[in-house]
Amino acid sequence: MAKIIGGIGTSHVPTIGVAYDKGKQDDPAWAPLFKGYKPVADWLAEKKPDALVFFYNDHATTFFFDLYPTFALGIGAQFEIADEGAGKRPLPPMRGNVDLSIHIAESLVNDEFDITTFQDRPIDHGCASPLPLLWPHAPDWPGVIVPIAINVLQFPIPTAKRCYKLGQALRRAIESYPEDLKVVVVGTGGLSHQVHGERAGFNNEEWDMEFLDLFVKNPEELTKLRHADYIRRGGAESVEQIMWLAMRGALEGEIRELHRNYYLATTTAMTVTLYEPA
Amino acid sequence: MNPQLAGLEDLEGTYVFDLHTSNRAMKLNRFLWKMIGTEARAHFSKDPENAMTEAGLSDTEKDLVRRQDWIGLIRAGASFFVLEKFARVAQRTNLEVYAMMRGETFDEFMATRRVPECR
Numbered sequence: 001m002a003k004i005i006g007g008i009g010t011s012h013v014p015t016i017g018v019a020y021d022k023g024k025q026d027d028p029a030w031a032p033l034f035k036g037y038k039p040v041a042d043w044l045a046e047k048k049p050d051a052l053v054f055f056y057n058d059h060a061t062t063f064f065f066d067l068y069p070t071f072a073l074g075i076g077a078q079f080e081i082a083d084e085g086a087g088k089r090p091l092p093p094m095r096g097n098v099d100l101s102i103h104i105a106e107s108l109v110n111d112e113f114d115i116t117t118f119q120d121r122p123i124d125h126g127c128a129s130p131l132p133l134l135w136p137h138a139p140d141w142p143g144v145i146v147p148i149a150i151n152v153l154q155f156p157i158p159t160a161k162r163c164y165k166l167g168q169a170l171r172r173a174i175e176s177y178p179e180d181l182k183v184v185v186v187g188t189g190g191l192s193h194q195v196h197g198e199r200a201g202f203n204n205e206e207w208d209m210e211f212l213d214l215f216v217k218n219p220e221e222l223t224k225l226r227h228a229d230y231i232r233r234g235g236a237e238s239v240e241q242i243m244w245l246a247m248r249g250a251l252e253g254e255i256r257e258l259h260r261n262y263y264l265a266t267t268t269a270m271t272v273t274l275y276e277p278a
Numbered sequence: 279m280n281p282q283l284a285g286l287e288d289l290e291g292t293y294v295f296d297l298h299t300s301n302r303a304m305k306l307n308r309f310l311w312k313m314i315g316t317e318a319r320a321h322f323s324k325d326p327e328n329a330m331t332e333a334g335l336s337d338t339e340k341d342l343v344r345r346q347d348w349i350g351l352i353r354a355g356a357s358f359f360v361l362e363k364f365a366r367v368a369q370r371t372n373l374e375v376y377a378m379m380r381g382e383t384f385d386e387f388m389a390t391r392r393v394p395e396c397r
Contacts, residue, residue, distance in 0.1 A: 085366030196358035198291030265396035
């Protein structure tokens with residue numbers, strides 16, 4: 001039986017990918033970010049999970065607004081990393097496990113979570129920005145990803161509570177998979193930031209800290225917040241933090257925070273956290 | 279009114295991208311979105327006027343694109359996430375786009391940041 005062994009919360013800022021590709025790991029302005037991922041990368045190297053399930057959002061790359069899925073699960077042996085306007089990144093395609101993805105799709109749908117599936121489409125920085133900071137990619141990625149995209153771009157988007165429930169349903173899917181796989185669930189996005197309008201550049205460190213504390217101790221409180229609450233407190237695009245709640249739902253119950261790195265350098269409070277079931 | 283969004287009416291400088299906006303600005307957003315394709319980028323670079331006409335942009339939208347009026351494009355209904363694809367083609371970083379949306383110079387904006395060298 002497959003098992004969830006931990007959870008990771010991480011920002012997916014595209015600039016992280018740009019800085020990574022330019023080799024800025026030791027640049028004094030970037031080192032606090034890259035160093036902050038090291039304990040998580042070490043934990044992954046030690047625990048050797050077979051799969052990372054990514055709750056992430058597409059940024060109108062894999063899908064366009066003419067047909068924008070609320071929840072969509074990627075199925076394939078490989079996922080190309082998308083060209084988002086600046087050309088291809090020097091990274092190998094991400095790896096997938098077709099049988100595992102299909103099992104999760106079947107389990108979710110039979111569990112009344114009628115998820116869309118996609119195949120043979122490239123995936124953008126929603127997954128690809130943090131992945132190389134978590135896993136090495138040479139000669140190839142050490143495991144597979146299961147990408148689950150959540151619409152946080154075009155309202156109506158799913159409620160915080162619905163995301164949490166998706167995580168709970170994912171756990172049932174994982175735990176009903178017959179192979180003995182170790183799985184880590186990743187929730188991406190945030191923390192506070194706004195990237196559009198005159199309010200661009202908004203941050204709220206106090207709220208970010210409150211969110212991180214509630215996330216461990218009282219996630220139910222976070223599932224009760226409306227999108228407007230997230231937008232007002234953390235900036236418009238910080239509403240994507242509802243994807244962390246999907247990860248939290250998959251880790252339902254008490255959890256321990258093993259690591260936290262918070263780096264608010266320019267516009268997004270770049271954060272990485274690591275959790276294990278208590 | 280979407281109850282999840284109620285109460286944001288007085289939040290300045292924020293333009294919620296919902297289905298009303300998306301439906302209204304579909305052609306503009308599709309045009310910006312297509313910049314993830316090498317052919318669309320090459321076509322726009324070579325012949326921007328025809329590329330915009332073929333995409334069905336209005337005169338107002340064409341003017342906003344020509345002037346790279348980022349806040350104007352947001353107000354016209356562009357989603358930031360397709361706008362940033364056009365920013366790559368226009369050789370602008372996101373930090374530069376944020377500054378312009380705020381009506382600040384790049385240096386003014388970066389002076390408000392904690393680690394301005396982080397770019």
